[in-house]
Amino acid sequence: MQFWIIQTLNSLALGGLLFLLAAGFSLIFGLMRIANLTHGALYMLGAYIGASLLKYLPNLWWAALVGGLMVALFGGIFERLILRRLPGNELGQVLVTLGVAYIIADACLMIWGGDPIPVPTPDALQHPLDVAGFMFPSYRLAVVAIAIITAIALFLLMERTRLGAMIRAGVDDMQMARAVGIPVSRLFTTVFCLGAFLAGAGGIIGGPIMSAYPGLDADMLPLALIVVILGGVGSLVGAFVGSFIIGFVYTFGIALLPELAYVILFLPMIVVIAFRPRGLFGRQTT
Numbered sequence: 277m278q279f280w281i282i283q284t285l286n287s288l289a290l291g292g293l294l295f296l297l298a299a300g301f302s303l304i305f306g307l308m309r310i311a312n313l314t315h316g317a318l319y320m321l322g323a324y325i326g327a328s329l330l331k332y333l334p335n336l337w338w339a340a341l342v343g344g345l346m347v348a349l350f351g352g353i354f355e356r357l358i359l360r361r362l363p364g365n366e367l368g369q370v371l372v373t374l375g376v377a378y379i380i381a382d383a384c385l386m387i388w389g390g391d392p393i394p395v396p397t398p399d400a401l402q403h404p405l406d407v408a409g410f411m412f413p414s415y416r417l418a419v420v421a422i423a424i425i426t427a428i429a430l431f432l433l434m435e436r437t438r439l440g441a442m443i444r445a446g447v448d449d450m451q452m453a454r455a456v457g458i459p460v461s462r463l464f465t466t467v468f469c470l471g472a473f474l475a476g477a478g479g480i481i482g483g484p485i486m487s488a489y490p491g492l493d494a495d496m497l498p499l500a501l502i503v504v505i506l507g508g509v510g511s512l513v514g515a516f517v518g519s520f521i522i523g524f525v526y527t528f529g530i531a532l533l534p535e536l537a538y539v540i541l542f543l544p545m546i547v548v549i550a551f552r553p554r555g556l557f558g559r560q561t562t
Contacts, residue, residue, distance in 0.1 A: 278410050283531050284524075285407065289416035289485065291523025292423030296478030297496055298503035298515045299430060300471025306510020307446045307467050309366075310359065313373040315379035316497025318472050322347050322479030323488035324384050327393045328481075336398045340480040347476025348469040355468040360461075377493060385490050395483025415484055422481060426474070427516050434512060443467060499526065502545045508555030517556065 301315045322343050329339040354376065362368045397415045404411040434440035442463055445453040454460050479488075486492065503522050507514025522541070529540035548555060 279409055279531075282406065282412065283527055285412050285416060287524040287527040288420045288520065289523075290527055291520035292419040293478060293482045294496075294499055294503055295516055295519035296426060296474055296481065298500045298507075298511060298519055299426070300474035301508065302504045302510055302515040303467050304471040305504060307443060308359075308464055310369050311366075311373070312468075312471070313370060313497065314354070314377045314380065315317075315471070315475050315500060316493035316495075317377040317409045318347050318351060319482075319496050320384060320488065320493040321350070321380055322476030323395065323486070323492060324388050324393065325476070326480030326483050327388075327395050327488050330396065330512055335382040336395070336480065336484070340477045343480045344477030345474040347479075348473035351472025352465055352469040355465050359468075360464075365407040376496075379459045380478070381490065388488070390470070390490055392487045392489035394487050395480070414455070418484070419481060423519075427512065430512050437458040439466070446496075482523045499541075502541065504555075505545050506548050506555055508557040511555065511557040512527055514555055514557030 297315065297319050302310060304310060304312050325343040326336070326339045327519075327554060330336065331342055332344065333339050348451055358372055359374070362372065397413075401415040401418050403414060405414045405417060407417075434444060442453070442458045445456075445458060446460060446463060479492075499522055500548075503515060503518040505518070506521060507518030521544070525544065526541050527538070529537040533540060
């Protein structure tokens with residue numbers, strides 16, 4: 277019983293981290309039709325920046341806010357100066373985002389070195405909690421709560437604000453959005469910055485669980501891709517549900533069948549692509 281409870285809680289924590297990463301990826305992919313392969317690198321960059329900011333800021337939450345804004349600024353500059361010059365060039369966008377991901381990875385290696393950098397857990401969350409008679413790190417449960425709060429905030433942004441209405445219009449029908457006067461160019465930059473902020477802040481929040489280390493981007497990006505494909509492009513509900521599905525599949529796959537972990541992980545994605553190409557919650561876009 278202890279095994280199942282602990283692995284379930286670990287799955288929820290991983291699902292929360294994946295949502296912070298995949299939500300931004302899904303919005304960028306859904307609106308801009310760009311497979312942003314720098315997203316994992318932005319997550320890793322956030323983790324490294326957060327580890328450094330904690331030397332000067334009072335706690336992890338300030339580091340997540342400031343570090344997320346720094347990564348968002350980088351993302352906005354990247355979108356404006358580079359991606360903006362490649363409209364409709366899917367192959368060029370993939371190559372550029374992949375190249376920038378490698379540049380970020382090498383820059384992190386040069387600046388912070390090759391050893392993992394631990395990110396300390398906030399003082400208030402260092403003590404474990406008693407869950408069904410078993411002790412479990414309270415910070416991991418806090419990550420789940422952060423993911424839920426973020427999901428609610430993004431839902432309200434998308435469903436209750438003018439910006440959200442414009443984003444939804446762009447995801448559903450880009451040409452019609454242009455025709456009715458929505459400033460698509462500014463919207464692209466805003467969404468890319470939002471996605472980069474979520475990735476950077478997610479990397480910092482995930483730091484106490486995963487640390488900051490070379491290759492973190494390569495570990496997280498495939499999981500985010502699977503979440504987006506499984507949940508549906510541009511769907512926040514899909515990103516939320518898909519994140520926790522993959523969190524459970526990945527955690528239990530490694531724990532029960534480590535030699536088949538990646539088979540178990542990628543199999544749902546293959547089935548979804550074959551029978552429901554738009555994902556579980558995706559809609560037809562034009």
